[in-house]
Amino acid sequence: MSKFLKSFSFLVTARRTVANRRYNWRDEGIQYPGFKYYPRYPDFKDPPYEPSKLFRVQRIKPLKGVPYYEKKILSDFKLIGKSSDVVIIKNIPENNERLWQIKHLIKICPITFPDGFPSDTRGAYLKENGELKVLKVLQSEEQRLQLADEFRHKPERIDGDTLRRDSRQKWLSAWE
Incomplete structure (x- = not known):
């Protein structure tokens, strides 16, 4: 019976040490609106960038097997027709969030x-x-x-x- 307890105590201590060795990433990222970016180098600086006012969006994948909620977003943007259809969408946070959900189905190009x-x-x-x-x-x-x-x-x-x-x-x- 004592051998059983000794082996059990070894398992418990091994588990505790694994949890203590976890690395804390909480303080290392750069917080942007909506996501956190973890740069490769600590002295990383964003280059100056002027965001585009409009996006050129084109559907590149078929609709077969796409969930209903993604089809709803595509129909709201009027991308349900032919896959070669192109629409122009404003660059606002609401549209960006919806485009992020269907990014695997579309091609996004900023308009210059x-x-x-x-x-x-x-x-x-x-x-x-x-x-x-x-x-x-x-x-x-x-x-x-x-x-x-x-x-x-x-x-x-x-x-x-x-x-x-x-x-x-x-x-x-x-x-x-």
């Missing part, structure tokens, strides 16, 4: 504005890498329009029939 933030979305297109390009709109000048109109109504202007006859003559006697 190399030509500046557009005041009018006409003539703008979104590239696959997230760049929003704005095409320059051609403005017509009043003076050019007036000159073109005067030229059309000028009596000395060559009409189509005269131009055809003249071109035919030049074609027939090109090297003479």
Whole structure:
């Protein structure tokens, strides 16, 4: 009976020492809103970063086998249709939390504005890498329009029939 108690006391003490050797990570991380980051080096500093205002989100995985609550999030973002559909989503904490839940089903790309933030979305297109390009709109000048109109109504202007006859003559006697 005493041998049994000795072996039992050894097991109890071994368990107590394992619990005492656990490392405490509580004070080492950098707390960010929503998560804690444990840097590789203790003197780690975040680089300056300007967050994007908008995200380009595209579904890349099929819906087969996806739980109903993830399908609900996808339908709220209107990503239930074809997998090639692209939507633009605001970068706000509520949307980021929902995107985090379905991050394995989608591709997220921040939208950048190399030509500046557009005041009018006409003539703008979104590239696959997230760049929003704005095409320059051609403005017509009043003076050019007036000159073109005067030229059309000028009596000395060559009409189509005269131009055809003249071109035919030049074609027939090109090297003479």
